[in-house]
Amino acid sequence: MDLHVRYExxxxxxxxxxxxxxxxxxxxxxxxxxxxxAGIVLDPYAEQALSPADSGxxxxxxxxxxxxxxxxxxxxxxxxxxxxxxxxxxxxVSYGTPFRLNTVEAFAAACYxxxxxxxxxxxxxxxxxxxxxxxxxxxxxxxxxxxxxxxEVVAVQEEYLDR
Numbered sequence: 001m002d003l004h005v006r007y008e009x010x011x012x013x014x015x016x017x018x019x020x021x022x023x024x025x026x027x028x029x030x031x032x033x034x035x036x037x038a039g040i041v042l043d044p045y046a047e048q049a050l051s052p053a054d055s056g057x058x059x060x061x062x063x064x065x066x067x068x069x070x071x072x073x074x075x076x077x078x079x080x081x082x083x084x085x086x087x088x089x090x091x092x093v094s095y096g097t098p099f100r101l102n103t104v105e106a107f108a109a110a111c112y113x114x115x116x117x118x119x120x121x122x123x124x125x126x127x128x129x130x131x132x133x134x135x136x137x138x139x140x141x142x143x144x145x146x147x148x149x150x151x152e153v154v155a156v157q158e159e160y161l162d163r
Contacts, residue, residue: 001116003027003107006036006073007064015093017104017127018064024126027107029064033076036061040114042106043081044099049153050082052145055114064103084109085144085157090133105133112141113153 005018007029021027030036039059063073086098087109094100108120124130147153
């Protein structure tokens with residue numbers, strides 16, 4: 001899966017997971033939405049959840065910008081917009097916070113759900129805390145990856161939200 005990031009550059013460069021992925025040639029950063037190829041856009045405001053049924057694309061796109069501009073920036077990106085289901089952050093900044101994933105966590109979750117656990121593990125291996133994200137979310141990621149479509153993913157998510 002090719003990884004692309006619509007990159008705003010408005011965060012701390014030392015903590016930016018998108019920049020680190022780019023340094024390892026694991027993702028390509030784009031300053032303009034026009035230069036981002038069409039693909040599955042990981043969009044927290046999307047109406048449909050990511051599921052294995054979305055595996056027809058070979059491009060994943062993430063937004064790396066402030067939450068204040070995320071909805072507007074996501075709108076500018078071409079492709080199928082999908083929201084990630086309930087997962088908790090494993091990074092030191094947002095540890096344990098539901099739905100507050102950083103860029104590498106979002107990519108890893110998407111790869112896992114789309115059936116490429118090896119790529120998810122490779123991405124997270126570049127971060128000291130990367131194993132924590134995969135361990136915290138092992139059960140839900142497995143369950144989401146075994147769903148047939150978005151409706152099933154949402155049903156599994158509801159179980160976690162009801163707890």
